[in-house]
Amino acid sequence: MYAERVLSGMRPTGRLHLGHYHGVLKNWVKLQEEHPCLFFAADWHALTTAYDTPAVIEDHVWEMLIDWLAAGVDPSQATLFIQSRVPEHAELHLLLSMMCPLGWLERVPSYKDQQDRLSGKDLGTYGFLGYPLLQAADILIYRADTVPVGEDQVPHVEMTREVARRFNHLYGREPGFEDKARDAVRKLGSRRARMYAELRVRFQQDGEGDALEQAKALLEETQNLSLGDRERLYGYLEGNGKMILVEPDALLTDAPRIPGLDGQKMSKSHNNTIFLREDDDSVARKIRTMQTDPARARRTDPGDPDKCPVWQFHVVYSDESTRDWVQNGCRSAGIGCIECKQPVVDAVIKEQAGLRERARPYIEDPSLVRNILADGCERARKLAQETMRDVREAMGLSYG
Template sequence: MKERILTGDRPTGPLHLGHYVGSLQQRVRLQQTHDQTILVADLQALTDNGQNPKKISDNILNVVADYLAVGIDPTQTTICLQSALPALSELTMYYSNLVSIARLERNPTVKHEIHYRGFGRTIPAGFLTYPISQAADITAFRATQVPVGDDQLPMIEQTNEIVRRLNSIVGAPVLCECQAMLSHFPRLPGIDGRAKMSKSMGTAITLGATENQIRAAVKAMYTDPNHLRITDPGQIEGNVVFTYLDAFHPDAGFIEELKTHYRRGGLGDGQTKKILEDCLQSLLAPIREERQRLMQDKAMLIEVLRQGTEQANEVSQRLLLDVKRALGLSLF
């Protein structure tokens, strides 16, 4: 039996290069060897977009198109919609009785996000309980591997705490623990170099970016502020252009030579940015074209999502029934 994997994305906008290098490439490979489910997490996206639900509904098919455009095959990977899987919400309710508010507030990822979004005590209840919802998603598909960024490791830890707690209460291994699967580039910085790539902060290059958008983004990229003249030695560390070259350029040997040249001086930022732009234009052109073609047939995208959701519903309902029986809540 293939090992089970659950992964997914919040449909708050089209996916970008951070998603591509952090998870999408990995998913394309994993679908050949694993039983993989990808969740379009619209319910979780509402936890900090509750006042603007249209933002979420408008982007669901955008995300599905991104999946297919990069090579995720719906005949090999189950693509499903979170809000159409009632077992997930019911599991979330059961698990919420096993976790204290204090424990949720101690979750490092939640603490960071509360501070980042300036919630304070106005934090939506749904956002605070995000880790519980994520635990429901993972356990509903009996996933043993969960591809995540390093900032999501506390979520995996909290999922496993819930698993152990429920198993201890019912006296049987109803749920299984999972492990985080980190990519080689779990966190790609934005073009400004200050944080991970973000759609909301305008520091992302989307998979559907036009040639002009790619060119403008590369031109605006943060480099070495002390590299004022071409002859000056340059610093690679923290230089976003070289971070992206490491992530996306197919010739690692050439990039190492480029780094050596930049460090000793004699290589301008304009030249390194041109190399990166050419690389990204070549990478994104076929994805953009395929994405445009897919978005012209929204009925097909909806059907892919419907079929995957039907399959996911069967799997998640079986796990829900196991949990209810273990808790003594399945009387009929």
């Protein structure tokens, strides 16, 4: 079993903004302290829509990685790597494409959404149609059991589960599986083997879910099993074959809503962003020109903070007493919009100073980032190669 391995990636589209920071990166920083994590720059995914402007991708990757490090993503706790530096992603994508039904790709909600949103671009390409399967390969190749996503990405994780299930069904019954599984049981030692056998019967004959969980816990605490034997015992326990690809679960992340300067979702395409590591004058100017509650046409007009994009910044950046001051002062017209915005300006500038300070060593010495990535790509590739050995063997492509 590959417990508690978290994987997440991000397309390199250039500098990151506060929406990325509060919606993704702060969550990554928290996860890396609790689980083994892999975070990757999805440069091949960038090519699915930017195939005609590839020259910008490399610069975007380095900018994005510096933003990750500035946000507190720690290469001593998490593995950071670039997708295209681990070519096994492409090999698994190709092999999965042999057995993935076309309808699964066409029904992914974002397929039609992206085509409509980018209607001026020719997206009638194989790469664009197949990107959800490449995304599935990105996850499955690390046998990640947890993928942190927003609600709009849950269908991608669900499709990944279906792909893993179909692959295991088609290829997971290795020759002599039953005999190999019984041999693996004996390697548990007499006491554990007896417990495993009893729990297996209770689950398979009596349907006791607790017995399944107890048996899995027993295997997790057994140290002297090879990777192959461990997987055989999981499959034997549940009445399946050897589990080759792990079905991941989506981890829905709590992401505070950071609106753009115009009240829409913060996005570079809307030109309404505050970038990470932006200079203080620019941050102050942008926040002071943010849209507010349209009912406050004059300073003396009362307003409603719930209808004002600036309030969402107070929810994230201000303490309770400041939020109370905003609620009371706005509704009574006791404070003006410029006054209301100042605590946000101060808080964002303070946060940006920390981001710039953490980024400074990597800007001054770019080799630091390249060394981090070299180490991360090497670690990621070793994990990917393990999976591909099992995949090739299961599909009859090992030629050993």
